[in-house]
Amino acid sequence: MTDEDIIIRVRGLVNRFGEQVVHDGLDLDVRRGEILGVVGGSGAGKSVLMRSILGLRIPDEGEIEVLGVDARSEDDDVRLVIERNTGVLFQDGALFSSLTVGENVQVPLKEHHPDVPDSLRYELSLLKVKLAGLPADAIEKLPSQLSGGMRKRAGLARALALDPPLLFLDEPTAGLDPIGAAAFDELILTLQRALGLTVFLVTHDLDTLYAICDRVAVIADRRVVINAPIEEVEQFDHPWVREYFHGPRARAARPATTVPAPAPGV
């Protein structure tokens, strides 16, 4: 693997809130073109890691390189590089409630490409709305007029507004029913393959990990304890990993091919 294959490189990351140490020497590589699932217990520091990579939080120590630039930089040009090249779907969708879906999608377009004529901006937002699997008439609706799953899709349409190569998703399937969640997984996979995206996906959803992630990074003990294909992660000897991947809920999610053979006599 060459350096060019690494689109996000985190080294020696330390994040503290007062006495609480959330990350302590965390390292992580995200490879270009992969879907990386990021898992860990509640409060393990997944969202703080995502915010640090996006430059929304300046860490206490460590280095973070995103697309070759320093994510800790407060320089406006550097911030622009990161903003233009990253799309983010926050957990609650983070849509502006007083704007229609189309207007929400147009917000980043207006901000970053103010010279684009209104009619073209509208066409671009319509394209993103359709790309996110919403019907065309959703463009005129307010977020409150949509179901939870449709709001996620609207958030995804906005995240894709600037055609970013890097997509960040914070628990995209949380709150969706299993059928809606599976459809959303499928959508992410289709878009990632079609657009060549790199996806950083924070999730608690084991089904998502098995269905679409190329690799899985586990945050525990304030670090990334393993970052590997799921078959390897499953076998990793760590108490949290054992509980998460081999507890009762894990068995249902694991595809039949990777379920270990039952012990003799069982």
Ligand SMILES: Nc1ncnc2c1ncn2[C@@H]1O[C@H](COP(=O)(O)OP(=O)(O)OP(=O)(O)O)[C@@H](O)[C@H]1O
């Ligand atoms: N702005 C903040 N001020 C103080 N503490 C914070 C702040 N942001 C996060 N924390 C703390 O950092 C820890 C990690 O939070 P984070 O949101 O990254 O966890 P997480 O792994 O995403 O959890 P979950 O799966 O529950 O969403 C938590 O203990 C949280 O309370």
